[in-house]
Amino acid sequence: MKKYLLSLLLGFSSLYGLESQTTLRLYESLFHAFVHKPTPLVYVTSGEYEKIFKQSKGLHLTEDLTQADIVLVTDESMFLALLPLLKKFQKKPIVFGTQRKFLQLSPLFIGTLYWKKGRVQLRFLSERLKRANIVLPEKFQRYILEK
């Protein structure tokens, strides 16, 4: 009952968990740092992430890869299916991953966001950020690695 009342008070947004909210906030913050648009278009195939991004007012989902500003690769199958396609694109979207290894496996990735020991971890490679003409704000500077 108490939770129900609190839910009513806090509104619909609290119906999905804290982790989803945290994740969404992180992604919103990151993607707006990558793309200077009010609502960057994100391409993602994972149902779980789609569900989270649908709650966002600052990010829009797209099903058209060619229109996407950012591609979020969430698993190996997506990694394997998308990378050959992306290589052919003249104007490549920003590719971001949810696994640490993606950064090592493909130079298309500018960074990854994953969880380690229950803590969110960010990795960016400075050379790839430069290549994509991305200048991250101060709060993300400590996550930029040389290699």
Next chain:
Amino acid sequence: MNQKYINGFILMMMALLIGVTYYFREVIVERTEQLKNHELYQSEEYAKKIAEYLVEKSKLKDLEKQLENNPSAQKELSHFLSTFLTKEYQYIFVVQKDSRGYFRFLLDGSLEDKADFHELFFPNSQTFERVWREKKVALSSDSEGVEKVWRSLLYPIVREGKIEGILVLDFSKEYGRYLESFNAPLISFIWWVRLFLMVGLVLLSFLLYRYYIARKQLLIDRLTTAYTKPYLETFLNTHHLNEYHAILLDIDDFKQLNRKYGYSTGDKLLSEFVALLKRELEGYHAKIIRTSGAEFLILLPQSAGEIEVIAKKLFSRVQEKRYFIENETIALTISMSAIEVPEKSPSMQNILRLLDEKLLEIKQKGKNNVAILGVRDASEVIYSNLDYIKEALEEERLVCLYQPIVHTKTKKIVKFEALVRLVDKEDENKLISPFFFMDVIKGTTQYVKMSRLVLSKVFETLKKYPEVNLSFNVDLTDLYNPEMMEVILSYLKAEKESAKRLTFEILEDQEIQDYDRVNMIFSQLRNFGSKVAIDDFGSGFANYHYLIFLNVDILKIDGSIIKELENQPQRVKTILRSIREVVTSFEYELVAEFISSETIYDAMVELDIEYTQGYYLGEPNPIESYLD
């Protein structure tokens, strides 16, 4: 207690209770926090032992160097860490800060989400930095970007003053929930109590709001926006009447205005009239109360000024004001009585009565006038206070004065009329006329009490003076009252000799409906030898009709007829002759009252009125003054 204060008190109590629930919650949360921290710091002992072991295992080099390029050592020590894993710990690992300021894993004893040696780690907590810097154990709390972990115990691994790593014991969220659950029922209970109180407070506030709206509607006259009569009671509950002036005013002939121009125009007139009153009394903190149709009571603080000045000014303003109705300009006239409420007059009822009587007097004298009641009128208001009368009767501050009734021709006293007076509380020589108190106590138990006292004094006098005859006023409605009748009959039975010398002078203020009943009552009195007289014959209801149906012994001619002798002697004499003839035929005795001058007395002699009574023949005095 005043309703307003009760409401305020209830609201305050509820707010206080809500405050108390907040306090209790804070105390419980704080105590729970202390309990949790105590539990967490118990893990410090484990951490200390682990840290000591790790330092011991890398005696020659520092920990990082010991583990670098030594997978077996990494495996061995990680396994060692994992042996400490219990359900309380989510993760257990060691990190170290590299030369570039990044934290990197050295060992990982966790069962899941294994980290590689030297893998970068962003702890998302400033506590890691602090522990590294200060080399002191610390607890890291929840922060954004941390999941599954409730809190972390960070233990510095220090060798010879140099920090080599931080041992991290991550407590699981489940363990946190388990610790939280200790006081959860209590916190939940307090939460419910607070919710209940808050809902109660909201509902109560709403009800109070509705109550005040309803009360306002009840206390303020919608038409004129003046206060209504119930307001007067509310006002007097919180204010001292003797700090106010009171003005009673009535718009003259307002009914005719209503008839002439219609009720809606009458309503507009009333609204405009009250608006005028409000304007004129602005700044005086006056309370304008509509007591009936076109009658208003105004109460204003005595500090506003002299009542005479204020009342007369208001009266003239009302006279000056013109109202435009249906292409006509009209003026309203008012009758007004005003008084500065005296210090010792707590009863509004008395003040209103006094003002009302004065207002009536003005109306009878032609309306459109203002009367200011003087100090004497005001001071005598106290005599109309029921509590004052009650006190006087309890203290038996009551006397009977006796006015002689004489045989007209011989001027010999044949009887005395007993007249009741109260004695002033402060001045025993000052006697209070029944004018002030009789109407107030009629119909109350005090009236019976007073009648009993008067009867007692009358019979005392009859017993003391065996040759004296007395008459005693009694209201016909009193004789209808079984209690009063019982008192009278008990005296008559007890004092049979005296009863024969007693006359009951019957007063009445309403028409007799049941003559048989009245005759039966008179018979009971006459059975004891007492006489029955009809008082004030010739006026009001006491007329010839009575003579047809009632058996009496004496008729007392109404004083107002006698008074008129001086103005219209011939007509009055004709009436008196007629009365005398009737009385002679019935073989009744005839008494003329209000003989105030020799002229009137001579007329009575001339008319052969048998008995007379009045100031000319003797004022009401103690009986001793006539007998001794």
